[in-house]
Amino acid sequence: MIRLDRVGKTFRGRDGGAVEALREVSLEVAAGEFVAIVGASGCGKSTLLRLVAGLVPASAGAVTLDGAVVRGPRAETAMVFQAPTLLPWADVLRNVTFPLRLMRRADARTEDEARALLAVAGLAGFEKRLPRELSGGMQQRVAICRALLQAPRVLLMDEPFGALDALTREEMSLELLRLWTARRMAVLFVTHSIPEAVLLADRVVVMSPRPGRVVDVVEVGLPRPRSFDQEGSDEFQRCARRIRAHIFGGRGGTGDGARAA
Numbered sequence: 001m002i003r004l005d006r007v008g009k010t011f012r013g014r015d016g017g018a019v020e021a022l023r024e025v026s027l028e029v030a031a032g033e034f035v036a037i038v039g040a041s042g043c044g045k046s047t048l049l050r051l052v053a054g055l056v057p058a059s060a061g062a063v064t065l066d067g068a069v070v071r072g073p074r075a076e077t078a079m080v081f082q083a084p085t086l087l088p089w090a091d092v093l094r095n096v097t098f099p100l101r102l103m104r105r106a107d108a109r110t111e112d113e114a115r116a117l118l119a120v121a122g123l124a125g126f127e128k129r130l131p132r133e134l135s136g137g138m139q140q141r142v143a144i145c146r147a148l149l150q151a152p153r154v155l156l157m158d159e160p161f162g163a164l165d166a167l168t169r170e171e172m173s174l175e176l177l178r179l180w181t182a183r184r185m186a187v188l189f190v191t192h193s194i195p196e197a198v199l200l201a202d203r204v205v206v207m208s209p210r211p212g213r214v215v216d217v218v219e220v221g222l223p224r225p226r227s228f229d230q231e232g233s234d235e236f237q238r239c240a241r242r243i244r245a246h247i248f249g250g251r252g253g254t255g256d257g258a259r260a261a
């Protein structure tokens, strides 16, 4: 469904200097598949998502969605950023329905669907609150509901839980899996946490330091529904060790206790 074919991205600074963020990245993501992306800071993970979202053009190669080259933002794609980016003056319900209203896709059912989604995300009763009246974790759940209400076929998530405390992060991971199981869209999920990537994904794409290239794609053979109990399993450890070996290489991070997050 999503296809990156030898995609490169070079940014040109105002001073004429060039930053090569991605080089020859090829990747395919099937409809309904959950793919995590891990790699060192600055290796181009956000850039990769922004290319798929149509927010920046590729410098080389092509990004296609259902065979059509992505040339700009598309209605079937939604993105969740690291920070919740809510409208501060609009209440929760209006924030969640905002993109559909903007795209003139809102109809009589939109508000009911938004309320149902908020309830699943544990936010029933908060519909009329302003973002500043919510905790960071709750705001991020609002941002995730906003993306899901668009019923995207492609959900792009850029370290969506990065700013959350560890407990909220675990709770949100399981919540996201529940929502994904119910709606089954293709997910591209950037994270710095190897355990989070393994827990969530069908496949984990490991990227090299900048310029980012795909150095490995690890298939996660854990049964679903997933739970944190699986972290102790042989398959979980195998996947995590293999990813760590790529990221830490010979720098001593391949031991059993090492975590990327």
Ligand SMILES: Nc1ncnc2c1ncn2[C@@H]1O[C@H](COP(=O)(O)OP(=O)(O)OP(=O)(O)O)[C@@H](O)[C@H]1O
Pocket: 011, 012, 013, 019, 020, 021, 039, 040, 041, 042, 043, 044, 045, 046, 047, 048, 210
């Ligand atoms: N708009 C831009 N103009 C110039 N350089 C950019 C731009 N966006 C990203 N870069 C550069 O491209 C490289 C990749 O950035 P990107 O944000 O994609 O990395 P990342 O893997 O998501 O990093 P992190 O894990 O720290 O969030 C970096 O060197 C960054 O400075």
